[in-house]
Amino acid sequence: MIPLFQPALRHGLLGLTRLLVGARASWEGSAPADTPRIYFANHTSHLDTLAVMAALPAKLRARTHPVAALDYWGGSALRRAVAVGCLNALLVDRTGKATAEVMGAMAAVLESGQSLILFPEGTRGDGTVAPFKSGLYHLSQRVPSAELVPVFIENLHRVMPKGMPLLVPLICTMRFGAPLEAVEGEDKAAFLGRARDALVSLSRPASQPNSQPAPQPSDRRTSR
Amino acid sequence: MSSVIDSVMTVFTTTEPLFLWLSGAALGLLVVATLIGAVLAYRVKTPAGRDTVRNLNARIRSWWVMVALFAAAMLLGSGVTLVLFALLSYLALREFITLTPTRRGDHAGLFLSFFVVVPLQYWLVGIGWYGLFSIFIPVYVFMALPSLSVLGADTTDFLTRTAKAQWGLMLAVYCTSHAPALLWLDIPGYSLPPALLLLYLMTVAQLSDVFQYVFGKLWGKTRLSPGISPSKTVEGLVGGGLTAVAIGTGLHVITPFSPLQAAGMSLIIVIAGFFGGFVLSAMKRDLGVKDWGTMIEGHGGVLDRLDSVVFSAPLFFHLTRYWFT
Numbered sequence: 001m002i003p004l005f006q007p008a009l010r011h012g013l014l015g016l017t018r019l020l021v022g023a024r025a026s027w028e029g030s031a032p033a034d035t036p037r038i039y040f041a042n043h044t045s046h047l048d049t050l051a052v053m054a055a056l057p058a059k060l061r062a063r064t065h066p067v068a069a070l071d072y073w074g075g076s077a078l079r080r081a082v083a084v085g086c087l088n089a090l091l092v093d094r095t096g097k098a099t100a101e102v103m104g105a106m107a108a109v110l111e112s113g114q115s116l117i118l119f120p121e122g123t124r125g126d127g128t129v130a131p132f133k134s135g136l137y138h139l140s141q142r143v144p145s146a147e148l149v150p151v152f153i154e155n156l157h158r159v160m161p162k163g164m165p166l167l168v169p170l171i172c173t174m175r176f177g178a179p180l181e182a183v184e185g186e187d188k189a190a191f192l193g194r195a196r197d198a199l200v201s202l203s204r205p206a207s208q209p210n211s212q213p214a215p216q217p218s219d220r221r222t223s224r
Numbered sequence: 225m226s227s228v229i230d231s232v233m234t235v236f237t238t239t240e241p242l243f244l245w246l247s248g249a250a251l252g253l254l255v256v257a258t259l260i261g262a263v264l265a266y267r268v269k270t271p272a273g274r275d276t277v278r279n280l281n282a283r284i285r286s287w288w289v290m291v292a293l294f295a296a297a298m299l300l301g302s303g304v305t306l307v308l309f310a311l312l313s314y315l316a317l318r319e320f321i322t323l324t325p326t327r328r329g330d331h332a333g334l335f336l337s338f339f340v341v342v343p344l345q346y347w348l349v350g351i352g353w354y355g356l357f358s359i360f361i362p363v364y365v366f367m368a369l370p371s372l373s374v375l376g377a378d379t380t381d382f383l384t385r386t387a388k389a390q391w392g393l394m395l396a397v398y399c400t401s402h403a404p405a406l407l408w409l410d411i412p413g414y415s416l417p418p419a420l421l422l423l424y425l426m427t428v429a430q431l432s433d434v435f436q437y438v439f440g441k442l443w444g445k446t447r448l449s450p451g452i453s454p455s456k457t458v459e460g461l462v463g464g465g466l467t468a469v470a471i472g473t474g475l476h477v478i479t480p481f482s483p484l485q486a487a488g489m490s491l492i493i494v495i496a497g498f499f500g501g502f503v504l505s506a507m508k509r510d511l512g513v514k515d516w517g518t519m520i521e522g523h524g525g526v527l528d529r530l531d532s533v534v535f536s537a538p539l540f541f542h543l544t545r546y547w548f549t
Contacts, residue, residue, distance in 0.1 A: 022318075024518060161328055166335040169314075171322040171517060
């Protein structure tokens with residue numbers, strides 16, 4: 001892959017994403033800003049990373065790195081060119097063998113003043129938000145200056161439900177919420193629960209009714 | 225690039241000076257609207273007034289883009305116009321289905337609706353196969369989609385889901401595709417490019433909307449139906465509708481119609497446009513939203529701008545085809 005093609009490929013991919021799912025940004029509680037941020041989003045489909053990147057303003061997009069799985073995205077030269085060359089992805093080993101290095105690489109991005117996109121559920125859901133894995137907690141402990149911004153990806157699970165090879169174009173909105181406030185002496189479980197609640201609370205817009213399936217029991221538990 | 229410029233120049237030099245007049249009129253209207261918007265923005269002081277003027281100026285900005293896109297498509301020929309309308313249908317269908325609850329069992333059918341039905345319908349229009357494009361969605365797709373959905377063996381809301389998907393296709397694709405279908409009408413004794421018929425339909429339908437808005441804002445007092453569309457007023461409807469009919473009558477020079485026939489045609493476009501917008505507003509209330517989307521600044525979604533065309537396009541197409549070809 002010649003580097004010259006990568007901007008064209010990036011524009012093509014982002015344009016295609018917008019044509020398929022709209023990828024509109026709705027800033028609800030935070031504004032676009034070029035400060036080190038950890039955008040954490042619900043994982044709904046293979047298009048999540050592209051959709052969040054397409055929703056960010058171009059200036060911020062160039063300084064934001066989605067965290068992607070090395071085993072898949074580093075698997076071939078083409079995939080690596082798409083992930084790293086086009087989308088600035090930070091490829092990490094998710095086998096758990098190199099936790100310290102992964103954490104170091106993510107912290108280095110934030111410390112250089114740039115941002116990350118994380119999917120703390122670790123797996124794709126069916127429209128509900130699964131409990132978070134602990135990486136978000138450790139990263140926030142290591143770089144406390146980075147803002148934690150929840151991003152709720154609306155509708156994308158309907159575009160490409162798990163196990164469905166076909167894609168139905170629907171308008172997907174990325175809801176950027178207020179940054180998580182720091183709480184002194186909070187333990188890991190409480191922090192992860194609070195972060196997840198912040199994400200879930202973005203799932204019900206004030207002006208529009210819920211166009212998604214009825215809330216699942218796990219949703220109800222956290223919305224108390 | 226140079227071939228595009230050549231073809232554009234050819235259109236300019238070979239079509240009647242009429243085209244220049246029409247482009248000039250559209251340009252003039254946009255310039256006047258932009259100037260009025262700028263003056264209002266300077267003079268209005270109340271917060272509510274400011275909001276209205278801000279929305280008005282957003283609408284005018286969007287009109288510049290819409291008129292430019294439409295004019296470019298018409299200049300580049302019937303193929304490009306067809307692709308533009310196919311894209312609008314795709315976007316409108318996307319807005320409709322986004323607001324409609326869907327289930328796993330609908331997935332294959334919806335995929336086909338977007339990526340097979342939309343292109344196929346416009347391809348049928350483009351090859352001029354009237355007999356098939358006029359029944360393809362109401363008959364064959366009507367049977368095919370529920371047949372596919374039923375294989376998902378999910379009966380929850382089956383009738384509702386099926387009906388909503390079919391309505392989406394009828395409004396966003398079937399009805400809308402009758403507008404560019406005007407380009408393929410062969411009217412004896414009509415020497416002007418058939419694109420002018422499409423321009424006529426779009427101008428009367430959209431100006432009716434614009435003038436209903438203007439009359440409603442300036443003199444609107446009697447709400448027509450607050451429960452469905454709070455901004456629609458009797459004064460706006462009558463004033464805007466009559467203005468659009470007057471313009472439609474004056475524009476008879478670009479149609480095969482006599483002035484009286486043009487008045488009748490534009491009256492039908494205005495009435496159908498009103499009911500199209502009204503019915504789609506009722507659907508929005510039912511779905512609990514104010515706009516179909518957010519794509520067109522100040523206006524809402526693509527379907528918010530097309531709502532006056534969905535009912536008037538098939539009517540205008542069939543009346544013209546029946547009486548003038």
